[in-house]
């Protein structure tokens with residue numbers, strides 16, 4: 001887990017990570033360098049961390065056409081990113097996905 005902020009630089013500047021992606025990613029993920037193709041490269045990182053109750057619309061608009069949206073979302077899910085917009089989804093939306101995955105895993109184990 002990390003207490004980072006997003007950016008295409010989503011991973012490097014905008015999300016203001018305490019670790020670089022290179023430090024956190026596994027070798028296979030590193031090869032992909034997905035963040036190099038991020039739509040949010042050069043976009044103000046604060047856009048992805050709106051104040052509580054503020055609109056997430058602009059950030060989600062940037063994510064909408066991002067070709068690495070899936071990788072970004074999976075990165076956030078795998079790393080338990082609790083804050084900001086990742087892969088076009090808010091913290092709440094990502095929590096819902098984590099809950100659904102946990103339910104699915106429990107049902108498979110219990111089956």
Ligand code: SF4
Pocket residue numbers: 006007008010035038039040041048062063064066067068069070072073085086087088
């Ligand atoms: S999905 Fe959004 S936050 Fe993630 S890399 Fe793309 S533009 Fe950036």
